[in-house]
Amino acid sequence: MKTTTIPTLPVATVALILAMAVLALASGTSTSEAQGPIQMGLDMETTGNTASTLGPVDGCYELAWSGTPFDGVADWTIDVYVSGDTLSPLAYDAWVTYDNNKVHVLQGAPTDPLIKMPGAGDLSGYQVGQASFGAIYLELPYNGIPGDGTLVRIGLDIGASGVVTLGFAKGAYISTPGSLQHPVSTLGGQLAINSTCAVGGSVDISEGGADTPADAAAGSDIPGSAGSGSGTSVDSAAASTGDWSAWNYAALAAGAAVAAAAVAVGAWYARRRWLT
Helix, strand or coil, X not given: CCCCCCCCCCHHHHHHHHHHHHHHHHHCCHHHHHCCCEEEEEECCCCCCEXXXXXXXXXXXXXXXXXXXXXXXXXXXXXXXEECCCCXXXXXXXXXXXXXXXXXXXXXXXXXXXXXXXXXXXXXXXXXXXXXXXXXXXXXXXXXXXXXXXXXXXXXXXCCCXXXXXXXXXXXXXXXXXXXXXCEEEECXXXXXXCXXXXXXXXXXXXXXXXXXXXXXXXCCCCXXXXXXXXXXXXXXXXEEECCCHHHHHHHHHHHHHHHHHHHHHHHHHHHHHHC
């Protein structure tokens, strides 16, 4: 019986593998030129939304609530949606901010960061007043669902009445292997709990209609049109541009580096196993 001794993989080799993975990710490819603009926003009433369908988008919704404050149960759900890309997502970053004194984001169901990216690695983290949603495919198969629709469904546990403003600390989106991110604009929203939405805005932020004069004068983001449901909707505040966070770059690089290292070690081991 032959015994094969497997020496330790040199540290320099591992470092080289890691460096090559990081450089490959940083450089991107020519496909980055095809990455068009993406809109990432909040829909405060989710009727009609799926991973591949986007119903009327409510920028503000008036909700009658009489539940137990902060009981750990979802009192309402909202969506982070994306629109503007026909390809399947490979990675995203959606950091949602909110007033922690009025609502809490549930970490379990019905909160789902992988609606549009089933089987992806969930990178989400939760802090007081911010839910940092993120996901990435590091290996095949890429099962992302293309088209406009829900990216994240968020379960809210309500604790107090009042108008809650939710926004984005960061937003980023990638849908082509080896490419750089899409330009991303973000749109926040408001939930008026036992209250009313702000006066002077158009009824929602769905495509197809015209803003009211007051909303246009305030500098709205996109045209509004009549919404659905029993709530009243208004346009969100000015859009902001998100950038891919260093934390997600690190996660992406680390994951790819681990995968590359595994392949290299596997090939090296096979060569040692059969040639000695």
